[in-house]
Amino acid sequence: MEHLFASTYGYFRADGREYVITTPFTPRPWGNVISNGDYAMMVSQTGSGYSWRNNAGQNRITRSFQDLIQDNWGKYLYLRDLDSGQYWAATYKPTCHQYDHYQVRHGLGYSSFEQIVQGIHSILTVFVAPDDPVEIFQLTLTNQSDRQRRLDITSYVEWLLGFAPDEHREFHKLFIETTPEPEFHALLARKYLWGFADELGRHNNIDWPYVAFMAVSEPLKSFDGDKESFIGLYSSLEHPQAMQQPTLAGRSGRFGDAIAALQVEITLAPGERRTVVFTLGAALQGSEDPLALIQRYTSVTASDQTLQAVHAFWSRLVDAEHVETPDPALNLMTNYWLKYQAISGRLWGKSAFYQVSAGYGFRDQLQDCQIFLVCDPALAKRQILLHAAQQFVEGDVLHWWFSIRGGGPRTNCSDDLLWLPFVVDSYLQETGDVAILDEMVPYLNGPAEPLYLHCKRAIERAFSRFSPRGIPLMGDHDWNDGLNAVGTQLRGESFWVAEFLYTILERWIPLAQQRSDEAFAERCTAVRTTLRWAMNRYGWDGEWFLQATTDAGLPLGSQQNEEGRIFLMPNIWAVISGITDQQRAWQAMQAVSRYLLCDYGTLLNYPAFTRPRSDIGYVTRYAPGLRENGGVYTHAATWSVWAYALLGDVDHAYEAYRRICPPNRSADIERYKAEPYVTPGNIDGPQSPYFGRGGWTWYTGSAQWLHRVATHWILGIRPQIEGLLIDPLIPATWERFTVRRTFRGAIYEIEVLNPNHVNRGVISLEVDGQPLAGTVIPAFNDGQTHSVRVVLG
Structure with missing residues (x-):
């Protein structure tokens, strides 16, 4: 099978x-x-x-502490040869x-670990059931030696059960109880503390409302519920005491440091294969x-069936749209990995290796839900309505909120609220x-109103x-959270928010007119006119546009600035x-090309700040070249x-991608x-000694947007109210590409031919x-498949 993008460490399988x-x-x-949208796990290559379940910060099931170097917290399976006493794990760690x-x-919804150690071939596949709060460890062992092998298999997980991290473990372990269920080959765990207050506001006075469990498909040889033993x-x-003992200690109850260790024994004849299944989960009492x-x-049968269901589950989400272009990297990411990252990691898991999230960011998952628009618009709709309910009647919103029991910061962030009308x-x-x-949709402090009025209130609050x-005022910050000192006194300005609001108003004026909300439409038109004049009058710095002015009136992103000039x-x-x-527009983008488009992407600003500035914010306190401070x-x-695509600058658009x-x-x-x-959240910029290094992967909004710019602005397949617009902007070397996607109840199979090797221009x-x-295909809404042939020239 062909290996795509092979490196020292791995490759994509040919099907991507x-x-x-x-x-x-x-x-x-x-x-x-x-x-699966409720239960989640992460696993590394070790x-x-x-x-x-639902929330990695408020409802963690197993313990972990972020260690960027050792990567040494996990859920493990030990394999032991009972004749030699040698032992190892089904994964590299521990x-x-x-x-x-x-x-x-x-893969999409699963990871599989294959290993050969001392003549034993093992394949451990881990996945989450599509419809239940259960993860499955399917372990298949094959005896490749020429002698009979007696093995035992021992699981190990540490229970956390609630708020993470449980740094004060001596306190938290007092509330956990483990209970063996030999008939079910299982160990259960309960915790008599969650951390929330009870109905009278008394802190630390309610149970964790779940029962965690670990079980195995084979009869138990022994078990243990105590980390110490x-x-x-x-x-x-790496060298636990349990592997030196014939059986596990059998401890359980409330007086240890709670774990789940289940041990089973199997015998394998030469060439024999055997599958053992472990499950882990948390059931709501x-x-x-x-x-x-x-x-x-x-069971082995249930495990096999569930893995097939996982494949079908993810196929429904990723295969509603498929592209084939001469660019294999674009194909791989657009067809599979960007969708999967945005959905499984960002929207549903809401957590990853570098970031543990306890909830939703208002602007964050709202943007991310655009990934659902092709495969399942109902899921995007649900996310939109969920976010709208985190708004106040005054129009502002929670910057983020906890997904369990709600609550979050109400701030003067200037862009959060505007993402609601944008994504709608x-x-x-x-x-x-x-x-x-x-x-x-209800408000946090008021009765329900139509979503239209929620969007209107957001826009009017911005006004x-x-x-x-x-x-527009910067407030606590705009999209760039690191500018958190620029405008806290409500005098500093954000020129980017001016542009963002201008974009939104163009789209909402006709919506207001369609609903006969003429006064609002006229107000939006007037504000839009003012924004255009003020932006070009005060925001233009001679060669590019300013980012902001501070509360003291100093420019940011100006030729006057020694650091953060653009x-x-x-x-x-x-x-x-x-x-x-x-x-x-051209002049501004020429400056972007000159100063910001570097070898590894487009920098957020340049040059990076090397000295903290208390009038700008924490962005200046990052090391230069990292994240928002001069990084990509x-x-x-x-x-x-x-932006490059809108200008028709195909070379820079494609390079930036x-x-x-x-x-x-x-x-x-x-x-x-x-x-x-x-996608990574950031890539080190040129002022970092590690220029080009990626960081903060998985939990980033860049996945959905990289997908969107590829499909909408390079391949040029863009939905419009009146239909599906076809307007590719591609490298002239491309001879053809295809896109299959659903759109309003029909399937469109689009073939774009480029016989004259142009960048743009539909001739038929x-x-x-x-x-x-024209170039707009109508929405058929007929459940049928339609063939579309496009010729550029």
Whole structure:
């Protein structure tokens, strides 16, 4: 089978649906975040990781502490040869045993670890059931030696059960009780403390409302529920005391340090293969029965069936759209990995190796839900309504909120609230479902109103926060959270928010008119006119646009600045919004190309700050070249592709895309270090000694946006209210590409031919063999498949 983008550490399988890792010694932990929308887990290439239900901060199931170097917290399976006494694990961690073969396959909804040690071939596949709070460890062992082998298999997980991290373990372990269930080959765990207050406001006075469990498909040889007797005092998971004893200690109850260790024994004849299944989960007391879940999933047959269901589950989400282009990196990421990262990691898991989240960011998952628009718009709608309910009647919103019991900071952030009308418009463009605007949604401090009024209140709240010059106030910060000292006195301005609001108003004026809300439409028109004038009058710095002014009136992102002279956001959004004329748009993007478009993507600002500035914020306190301080902040770098494409600058658009498309970094993986199958949050900029190094992978909004700019602005397949627009902007060397995607109840199979090797320009378009004038394909809404043939020239 062909290996795509092969490096020292791994490659994509030819069909693109798996990334194969060939060594545990990757430059950073290369992981997988697996979620069904409720229950989630993460696992690295060494086998480390942890599990949670709904919320990794408030409802962690197994223990883990972030260690960027050792990657040594996990859920492990020990294998022991009972004749020799030798033992190892089904993954590299925790024993770090020498192996004859080691391979990890990260796929959509599962990870598989294959290993050969001392003549025993093992394949451990881990996955989460699509419809229940259960993860499954399917372990298949084959005896490749010429003699009978007696083995035992021992699981090990540490229970956390609630708020993470449980740094004061001496306190938390007092509340956990473990109970063996020999008939079910299982160990249950309960915790009599969650950390929330009770109905009278008394802190630490309610149970954790779940029952955690671990079970195995074979009869128990022994078990243990106590970390001390398993590891041994002053020993380690690499060499635990339990592996020196014939059986486990059998401790349980409330007086140890709670773990789940289950031990089973098997015998394998030469050449014999055997599968053993372990399950782990958390059942909600009163509505879910842990023993029923154990019976449902803890067997070889059930495990096989569930894994097939996992494949079908993810196929439905990723295969509703498929592209084939001459760029294999674009194909891999667009077809599979960006969708999977955005859904499993960002929207559902809400956590990853570098970031443990306890909830939703208002602007964050709202943008991310655009990934659902093609495959399942109902899921995007649900996310939109969920966010709208985190708004106050005054129009502002929670910056983020806890997904369990709610609550979060109410701030003067200037952009959060505006993402609601922005994403609602994206939903309308894709679905045409204007009925969403009449969905009744409550406010945090008021009764329900139609979604339209929620969006209107957000826009009107933004109208109330303008400087005397007609520029929106920065407030606590704008999209760039690190500018958190620029405008806290409500005098500093954000020129980027001016552009963002200008973009939104263009889309909402016709919606207001359609609903006969003429007064609001006229107000939006007037504000939009003012914004355009004020932005070009006060925001233009001679060669590019300013980012902001501080509360003291000092410019930021100006030629006057020694550090932070130019910022990406106001210059690309000047183009995206259309707030300026063509000449200034080109001039601003020339500055972006000159100062910000570097070898590894488009920098967020340049030069980086080397000295902290208390009037700007924590962005100046990062080391220079890292994250928002002179690094490639991938989320914003995707928008540079959009801006270049709007100008018709195909060379820069494609380069800005190609340089941040992860598989392309396989060629210099020692520099990049991050997983080449998911987007990083940031890439070190030129002022870092590690220029080009990727960081903060998985939990980043850049995945959805990299997908969107590829499909909407390079391939040029863009939904509009009136239909599906076809307007590719591609390298002239491309001879053809195809896109299959769903759109409003029909399937469109689009073939784009480029016989004259141009970058842009549709000269003919046929639908089902019939010529169509223009470049917009109507929405058929007929459940049928339609053939579209496009010729560029």
